[in-house]
Amino acid sequence: MTDYPNLFQTYIVRSAQAMRDLLDQPRTRLPDEVREQALHTLGYALHLDAAWPAAAEVLRQLAPLMEKAGYREEWLPYLSRGLAVSLAQHDAAAAAELTFQLGLLGYVQGLYDDAYQQFAASAAQFASLGDRYGQVRALTRLAGACRLHGRPAEAQTFVAQALALLDAHDPALSHTYLTRGLLAYDAGRFAAAQCDPPKREIRA
Numbered sequence: 001m002t003d004y005p006n007l008f009q010t011y012i013v014r015s016a017q018a019m020r021d022l023l024d025q026p027r028t029r030l031p032d033e034v035r036e037q038a039l040h041t042l043g044y045a046l047h048l049d050a051a052w053p054a055a056a057e058v059l060r061q062l063a064p065l066m067e068k069a070g071y072r073e074e075w076l077p078y079l080s081r082g083l084a085v086s087l088a089q090h091d092a093a094a095a096a097e098l099t100f101q102l103g104l105l106g107y108v109q110g111l112y113d114d115a116y117q118q119f120a121a122s123a124a125q126f127a128s129l130g131d132r133y134g135q136v137r138a139l140t141r142l143a144g145a146c147r148l149h150g151r152p153a154e155a156q157t158f159v160a161q162a163l164a165l166l167d168a169h170d171p172a173l174s175h176t177y178l179t180r181g182l183l184a185y186d187a188g189r190f191a192a193a194q195c196d197p198p199k200r201e202i203r204a
Helices: 004-023 032-045 049-069 072-088 092-108 112-129 132-148 152-163 171-186
Strands: none
Touching: 004 032, 004 049, 032 049, 032 072, 049 072, 049 092, 072 092, 092 112, 092 132, 112 132, 132 152, 132 171, 152 171
């Protein structure tokens, strides 16, 4: 006798894995048919524990493409559901990333208080994981939210924390230097607004 419930669950897991593999290919835009298929797949996969590893990757892969294409309201429920599942699954890395992505959605919509809360939570989560690159991303966005909310001193503090995490010439700090330059420009310190990192000390 065919075990249809188990067969259906297997189909969901395989569909999530196939979508993960499809989205793993480099792309700058998200075709409508791929977006619709991906959301359809997530609609089932986010309600099945066995599908979570693949579903988590699909969420991570889709996030920048959905935000760039402007599907923000449509995308929000999937991120929120994904965050809830990541917490239930004790998947701290996924929770940190999805919290960060929720912060980005708030940021681009001008909801800076919401973005602040998400970025702050994400920074703490990345720090607990020892993920300095993730922490830099969150701290830099946190600084950006403070800047646009008229809190430059707090923004400067977050920039300094981000810069202290990595080597001064690490490419991951490029957005951090940009944010520092924008803060200097806002304050009228135009000479200090240059975004380049300090030059390495040359020793004999």
